Amino acid sequence: MGLLxxxxxxxxxxxxxxxxxxxxxxxxxxxxxxxxxxEGRVAIVTGGTRGxxxxxxxxxxxxxxxxxxAGNQAAEGAMATRTIxxxxxxxxxxxxxxxxxxxxxxxxxxxxxxxxxxxxxVLVNNAGVMLVPETRTHEGFEFHFCLxxxxxxxxxxxxxxxxxxSGRPGRCSRIINMSSAxxxxxxxxxxxxxxxxxxxxxxxYSQSKLALxxxxxxxxxxxxxxxxxxxxxxxxxxxxxxxxxxxxWTLAQVLKKLVARVLFRVRLLFSRWLSLNWTGTxxxxxxxxxxxxxxxxxx
Numbered sequence: 029m030g031l032l033x034x035x036x037x038x039x040x041x042x043x044x045x046x047x048x049x050x051x052x053x054x055x056x057x058x059x060x061x062x063x064x065x066x067e068g069r070v071a072i073v074t075g076g077t078r079g080x081x082x083x084x085x086x087x088x089x090x091x092x093x094x095x096x097x098a099g100n101q102a103a104e105g106a107m108a109t110r111t112i113x114x115x116x117x118x119x120x121x122x123x124x125x126x127x128x129x130x131x132x133x134x135x136x137x138x139x140x141x142x143x144x145x146x147x148x149x150v151l152v153n154n155a156g157v158m159l160v161p162e163t164r165t166h167e168g169f170e171f172h173f174c175l176x177x178x179x180x181x182x183x184x185x186x187x188x189x190x191x192x193x194s195g196r197p198g199r200c201s202r203i204i205n206m207s208s209a210x211x212x213x214x215x216x217x218x219x220x221x222x223x224x225x226x227x228x229x230x231x232x233y234s235q236s237k238l239a240l241x242x243x244x245x246x247x248x249x250x251x252x253x254x255x256x257x258x259x260x261x262x263x264x265x266x267x268x269x270x271x272x273x274x275x276x277w278t279l280a281q282v283l284k285k286l287v288a289r290v291l292f293r294v295r296l297l298f299s300r301w302l303s304l305n306w307t308g309t310x311x312x313x314x315x316x317x318x319x320x321x322x323x324x325x326x327x
């Protein structure tokens with residue numbers, strides 16, 4: 029039973045990965061359209077010091093937004109902000125420390141942000157980890173569940189008032205939750221959210237992403253019912269060549285290296301979901317898969 033409980037999530041995760049690879053092999057790369065300027069707007073991007081988060085912060089700053097990169101690596105944050113500000117020719121990006129494995133740190137980050145009396149137009153919950161060996165945070169939470177879901181759940185709810193105040197009809201505030209196709213193969217065990225029984229890193233990662241998708245759907249329905257000009261989107265960027273895959277199974281690491289140059293397109297994949305989420309003037313529906321987003325009329 030213990031072996032089976034570890035094998036099934038592993039197979040589900042890699043089957044989801046194969047499905048995404050096949051999708052990327054047989055679909056054309058997305059080309060970035062011209063996006064409207066976003067002067068005077070403020071965005072927070074978690075995990076924005078490298079990889080997908082950095083590209084997101086870079087694109088938003090290029091559109092004229094003031095971007096706050098939230099992360100726990102000060103040196104990487106300083107390098108990221110220097111690069112973005114040099115490219116923009118302005119100080120549009122800044123780094124603010126937050127440890128997303130600590131709910132206390134999330135609360136402190138929000139308090140600091142609120143004390144500055146800034147608006148908040150866009151929240152990108154991007155930071156995440158995958159396939160980390162069994163680890164507990166100092167507050168006792170399973171590592172994937174805390175960093176990928178719980179901290180972003182708390183961050184979003186603590187900042188929700190600001191997002192609601194900033195949004196208006198025709199210019200909604202945006203919440204973007206970085207999801208994964210692996211949520212399709214996930215189960216949520218409400219009596220064991222911290223995976224203390226038969227731990228599997230594959231199951232823990234997939235569960236955290238499913239939790240994020242379910243939160244997205246629930247929050248979008250709630251905000252829409254209450255009439256707030258805030259949209260909530262769950263986005264699966266596909267397979268992107270970032271450090272997220274460092275803990276993959278050895279064979280999968282080898283295969284990743286073989287196909288990375290062909291299939292992993294950081295800029296293009298990011299252009300896809302950035303355009304889908306910022307070109308529209310009507311409230312978009314939301315999807316946890318890029319194919320679903322591409323087929324929806326968001327403009």
